[in-house]
Amino acid sequence: MVKPLKHWSPPSLNLLNYGITAGSVLLCALALPLRFPGLELAGISPHWLLIWVVTWSVKRSPLQGAIAGLCLGLIQDGLTAPQPTHTLSLALVGILTSGLNKQRFIQEDLISVALIVFVMAFVVEGVLMAQFALMGDRTLTELWERQPQVALSSALLSSLWTPVVYYPLNRWWQHVHKLLS
Amino acid sequence: MYFLYRWWGRYRVVVVLTLLCIALAWSIRRTEGAGIVELYRLMTLPVQPNTAKQEQLINARTWELQQRLQELEARNQALQSLLEDPQIQQDRAISAAVIGRSADHWWHQITLGRGSQDGIQVGAVVAAPGGLVGRVTQVSPHTSRVLLVSDPSSRLGVTISRSRRMGILRGQDERVGRIDFFEKDPDVREGDIVVTSTLSRLFPPGVPVGQIQELQLDAASGPQAVVEFSVPIANLEWVSIYLDGQTSEALVTSEP
Incomplete structure (x- = not known):
C-alpha cells in the first residue's frame, strides 16, 4: 500500500509535487484541441493554458508568473504556429495576476480567480490581436470583427471552467506547502 | 563572491528547475508539439x-x-x-x-x-x-x-467556373471567404461556383471550393465577392x- 503523504520524505514529496504540476500542464495542453458540446461556444473552447497560468500566478511572484507564461506560451506555439508567439500574452498574464495579488485587491477564492481569468482572457486575445495586426497578414477590419466574438466567448468559457483547474491544483499546493513547512 | 555562492546554495534547485522547464517548453515548440499531439491522438482513440x-x-x-x-x-x-x-x-x-x-x-x-x-x-x-x-x-x-x-492567412488562387474569371480567395471565418478579383469588372454573379485555379501550383485545378454568396463590386480595394464554402468546415x-x-x-x- 502507498504510505500516507505525511510520512513521505521532503525530497520525494517535492518530486511528487513537480510531477503533479507538470502533469496538470500536460492535461491542459491536451485539452486545447478538444471541442466537446458544452465545452465550446461559437467554435471557441476554454483557454486552458490561461486558466493554468492564472492559477499558478495567484500566489506567486511576478517572475514566477512570467516564466510560467513563457513556458506555456512556447507549448502553445508548438501546438498552433510559432508566429505570432503566444509567450508574450501568457507571460503578461502571469505578471499582471501576481501583481494583482500583491496589491491585495482581490481575495483568493474561486469567484475572484474566475473573475481574474475573465479579465485576463481579454488581455490575451487583445495582445494576440495586436500581434496579428503588426504581422500585417490579416487586415485590421477582419481582426476587429473577430475580436469581440473571440474574446467574449473565451472569457466566458474560461472563467466558467476555472474551478476545474484551480480547485484541485490550489488544494494540492496548499497541502504540500503545509506538509513541507 | 561569497554572496553569489550563498545565492547559488540557496536557489540552485529553483534555477535548475526553471531552466529545465524553459528547455522542455522550448523543445516542445521546436518539435511543434509532436509528442503532445501523438499523446492526444492515443487518448482520444476511443x-x-x-x-x-x-x-x-x-x-x-x-x-x-x-x-x-x-x-x-x-x-x-x-x-x-x-x-x-x-x-x-x-x-x-x-x-x-x-x-x-x-x-x-x-x-x-x-x-x-x-x-x-x-x-x-x-x-x-x-x-x-x-x-x-x-x-x-x-x-x-x-x-x-x-x-x-477558412484561415485568414491562407491564400488560394480560384476561378469562377462559369466565366473563367480569376481571383485570390482569403478565408474569413468558418463559413465564408472573400475573393479579390484581378479585373476591374469581373463577370460574376451570385450563385456562381468557385473552383481552384488552373494556375495554382499548390492545389490541383478544378476542385470545388464554394459558391458566390454576395458581390461587393464597388469595394475600395477593388471588386470583391463573398464565397460560402461548400464543405461544412x-x-x-x-x-x-x-x-x-x-x-x-x-x-x-x-x-x-
Whole structure:
C-alpha cells in the first residue's frame, strides 16, 4: 500500500509535487484541441493554458508568473504556429495576476480567480490581436470583427471552467506547502 | 563572491528547475508539439469518429461530382485543355479522421489522425465531400496539422467556373471567404461556383471550393465577392488526403 503523504520524505514529496504540476500542464495542453458540446461556444473552447497560468500566478511572484507564461506560451506555439508567439500574452498574464495579488485587491477564492481569468482572457486575445495586426497578414477590419466574438466567448468559457483547474491544483499546493513547512 | 555562492546554495534547485522547464517548453515548440499531439491522438482513440459515418457523406460527394463535371465542361468549351496546365494529379487518397481543432482562438486548423507513417508530407492537399478543405502544414508520425482554407492567412488562387474569371480567395471565418478579383469588372454573379485555379501550383485545378454568396463590386480595394464554402468546415469529421503530387515544403512557404 502507498504510505500516507505525511510520512513521505521532503525530497520525494517535492518530486511528487513537480510531477503533479507538470502533469496538470500536460492535461491542459491536451485539452486545447478538444471541442466537446458544452465545452465550446461559437467554435471557441476554454483557454486552458490561461486558466493554468492564472492559477499558478495567484500566489506567486511576478517572475514566477512570467516564466510560467513563457513556458506555456512556447507549448502553445508548438501546438498552433510559432508566429505570432503566444509567450508574450501568457507571460503578461502571469505578471499582471501576481501583481494583482500583491496589491491585495482581490481575495483568493474561486469567484475572484474566475473573475481574474475573465479579465485576463481579454488581455490575451487583445495582445494576440495586436500581434496579428503588426504581422500585417490579416487586415485590421477582419481582426476587429473577430475580436469581440473571440474574446467574449473565451472569457466566458474560461472563467466558467476555472474551478476545474484551480480547485484541485490550489488544494494540492496548499497541502504540500503545509506538509513541507 | 561569497554572496553569489550563498545565492547559488540557496536557489540552485529553483534555477535548475526553471531552466529545465524553459528547455522542455522550448523543445516542445521546436518539435511543434509532436509528442503532445501523438499523446492526444492515443487518448482520444476511443472517441474518434468511426468509418460508418462516412456513408452519410455520400450525398455530398454526388454534389461535388456534379460541380466537377460542370467545371470540366466549362474548361473544355474554353479549349483550355490545349494549354499546358501545371497539373497536380490526385489519384491516390487516404481518408483520415479529424481528431482535434485549433489549439488557440485565432488560427483555423484541424488535427488529423494520420501522419508521416501513412505517407503524408507537408503540403499534401486535404479535401472532404463537397470540396477543398486545406493543406497539411505539419506532420508527426501519426498525426498531421492542416491549415484550413477558412484561415485568414491562407491564400488560394480560384476561378469562377462559369466565366473563367480569376481571383485570390482569403478565408474569413468558418463559413465564408472573400475573393479579390484581378479585373476591374469581373463577370460574376451570385450563385456562381468557385473552383481552384488552373494556375495554382499548390492545389490541383478544378476542385470545388464554394459558391458566390454576395458581390461587393464597388469595394475600395477593388471588386470583391463573398464565397460560402461548400464543405461544412465547422463540423468536419472525415477528410481525404491526396498523396500524389504533394508539394515540397519550399513551395508551401512561397506565394500560392
